[in-house]
Amino acid sequence: MSIISNAQPAPAVRALTGLPADFRFGVATSAYQIEGAVGEDGRTPSIWDTFCRVPGAVSGGENGDTACDHYHRMPQDVDLIASLGVDTYRFSLAWPRVQPHGSGPANQKGLDFYRRLTDRLLDRGITPWITLYHWDLPQELEDAGGWPARDTALRFADYAALAHEALGDRVTHWTTLNEPWCSAMLGYAWGQHAPGRRDFGDAMHAVHHLLLGHGLAARRLREAAGDNPLEVGITLNLGTADPATDSPADQDACRRADGLGTRLYLDPLVHGRYPQDVLADLSARGVEMPVRDGDLESVAAPLDVLGVNFYQGLQFSGTAEDGSTLDEEGQPVTRVVPRGLPTTAMDWEIIPASLTELLLRLERDYAVPTVVTENGAAFHDTADADGRVRDADRTAYLADHLAAVSAARARGADVRGYFAWSLMDNFEWAYGYGKRFGIVRVDYDTQQRTLKDSALWYRDTIALTRGEPRP
Numbered sequence: 124m125s126i127i128s129n130a131q132p133a134p135a136v137r138a139l140t141g142l143p144a145d146f147r148f149g150v151a152t153s154a155y156q157i158e159g160a161v162g163e164d165g166r167t168p169s170i171w172d173t174f175c176r177v178p179g180a181v182s183g184g185e186n187g188d189t190a191c192d193h194y195h196r197m198p199q200d201v202d203l204i205a206s207l208g209v210d211t212y213r214f215s216l217a218w219p220r221v222q223p224h225g226s227g228p229a230n231q232k233g234l235d236f237y238r239r240l241t242d243r244l245l246d247r248g249i250t251p252w253i254t255l256y257h258w259d260l261p262q263e264l265e266d267a268g269g270w271p272a273r274d275t276a277l278r279f280a281d282y283a284a285l286a287h288e289a290l291g292d293r294v295t296h297w298t299t300l301n302e303p304w305c306s307a308m309l310g311y312a313w314g315q316h317a318p319g320r321r322d323f324g325d326a327m328h329a330v331h332h333l334l335l336g337h338g339l340a341a342r343r344l345r346e347a348a349g350d351n352p353l354e355v356g357i358t359l360n361l362g363t364a365d366p367a368t369d370s371p372a373d374q375d376a377c378r379r380a381d382g383l384g385t386r387l388y389l390d391p392l393v394h395g396r397y398p399q400d401v402l403a404d405l406s407a408r409g410v411e412m413p414v415r416d417g418d419l420e421s422v423a424a425p426l427d428v429l430g431v432n433f434y435q436g437l438q439f440s441g442t443a444e445d446g447s448t449l450d451e452e453g454q455p456v457t458r459v460v461p462r463g464l465p466t467t468a469m470d471w472e473i474i475p476a477s478l479t480e481l482l483l484r485l486e487r488d489y490a491v492p493t494v495v496t497e498n499g500a501a502f503h504d505t506a507d508a509d510g511r512v513r514d515a516d517r518t519a520y521l522a523d524h525l526a527a528v529s530a531a532r533a534r535g536a537d538v539r540g541y542f543a544w545s546l547m548d549n550f551e552w553a554y555g556y557g558k559r560f561g562i563v564r565v566d567y568d569t570q571q572r573t574l575k576d577s578a579l580w581y582r583d584t585i586a587l588t589r590g591e592p593r594p
C-alpha cells in the first residue's frame with residue numbers, strides 16, 4: 124500500500140538547475156501497453172497475446188487487445204505529447220506488427236503506422252526514440268525455442284535491419300532491447316511474464332541470446348546507417364543493492380544481487396566479458412552460459428548511450444527470516460529487506476538518492492553516457508468531481524528524481540536526459556490496468572485522456588528550465 128498522501132501540497136514549479144541546455148526531456152511508452160489493435164493490419168500474436176489468455180496469468184484476466192487504443196488515436200496522442208513541451212518521445216515497435224510471425228518480409232501496413240507516427244512527431248519538433256523490443260516476441264519464435272534458443276538472436280538482428288530500412292531516414296535514436304533482465308528472469312525463470320516459463324538455466328541462456336541479439340542488431344543498424352547519424356543503445360532496469368547489515372552473509376547476498384541484476388549485463392556489454400564471480404555461482408548451479416567464439420565481441424558493440432530505467436534501490440540480506448542461509452532449492456538466500464520507506468502502489472520503496480548513487484556508479488564502472496529512459500510511479504489516482512487528477516504524490520516523485528539526476532550530474536555523471544514513465548496510464552503487464560503510471564489519465568471506458576497535475580507540473584518545469592514562458 125502506498126503511504127504517500129495527496130493531502131500534501133504538490134512541489135512548486137521551479138526551473139531545474141545544473142542541467143545543460145541540450146538535456147532531453149521526454150515521455151515513454153511501449154507498443155503492447157498502449158496500442159491495442161492486436162489483430163489489425165497484419166499484426167500476428169506475440170507471447171503477450173498468448174500469455175494473457177493463460178488463466179491466472181494477468182490480474183483480472185486483462186489483456187492488451189484494446190489497451191489505450193493508441194493505434195487508432197495516435198494523431199491526438201502525439202498532439203498531447205507536444206502539448207507537454209517534451210523534446211523526445213520514446214516508444215517501441217511491435218515486432219509482430221513490423222514483421223508478422225517474426226521472419227520473412229516486413230508488413231507495409233505495420234510500417235506505415237510507425238512512419239505516420241514518426242512523421243507527426245517530427246512535424247511537431249519531437250525527436251522519435253525507438254525501442255525495437257519491449258517484450259512482444261512473435262509467438263512463432265517462442266514456439267521455436269524463444270530467447271533461450273540462439274536463433275532468436277539472429278532473427279532479432281534481421282528484424283532490426285528491416286525496421287531501420289523503413290524508418291532509418293527519419294529516426295536517429297535506436298534502443299535495441301528494453302530491460303532484458305525482465306525478459307529473462309520474469310519470463311523464463313519466474314514465470315510472471317510471458318512466456319511464463321520457470322527454468323533458471325533457460326533464463327540464463329535467454330540472457331546470453333538477448334545480449335547477443337542486441338550486439339548483432341547494433342551492428343546491422345550501424346551498417347545500414349552508414350555515414351548517416353545514428354545513436355544506438357540498450358535500456359536496462361537498474362537499481363542499487365545495499366547490504367542490510369555488515370555481515371559477510373548480507374554482503375555476499377548483495378554481491379549476488381548486483382551480479383545477476385547489473386554486472387551480468389553491463390560487464391559483457393561494455394567490457395566484453397561476463398563477471399567471473401557470477402559465472403562461478405552459475406556453474407555451481409550447473410548452468411553454463413552458451414557462449415560461442417566471437418559472441419562477446421558482438422555483445423560489446425560500441426554503445427552510444429545506456430538507457431537506465433530506475434524505480435528503486437534495494438537492500439539485501441543473506442539470511443531468511445527463519446535464520447536459514449539456504450533456500451528450498453539449496454541456493455544461498457538473497458532476500459530483499461524493506462527499509463520502511465514510503466512506497467508506490469507497486470509497493471516499491473521511494474528512494475531518489477539511490478538514483479544519484481546509481482548514475483555515479485555507472486559513470487565510474489562503465490563510463491557510457493546515460494539517459495534515464497524510464498522513471499515514474501504508480502499511485503492509486505482518482506479523478507475529482509471537477510475532473511482534475513490531483514496527484515501530488517506523483518509530482519513529488521518526479522520532482523525528487525529529477526533533483527537526483529541533477530545531483531548526479533553535479534558530481535560528474537554524464538546523464539543526458541530523463542523520460543517520464545509513462546506518458547499515459549496503460550497495461551501494466553501481469554498487473555493489468557490496475558496500476559496507473561501515467562502522467563495522463565486514461566478513462567478506459569471512454570478512452571478520454573486527462574492531463575494529471577503531474578503532467579502540468581512536468582510541462583511547466585520543462586518550460587521554466589528552458590527559460591521559456593510558462594504555458
Ligand code: IFM
Pocket residue numbers: 153156302432497544551560
Ligand atoms: O511498465 C513497465 C515498463 O514496461 C517497463 N519498465 C517498468 C515499467 C513499470 O513497471
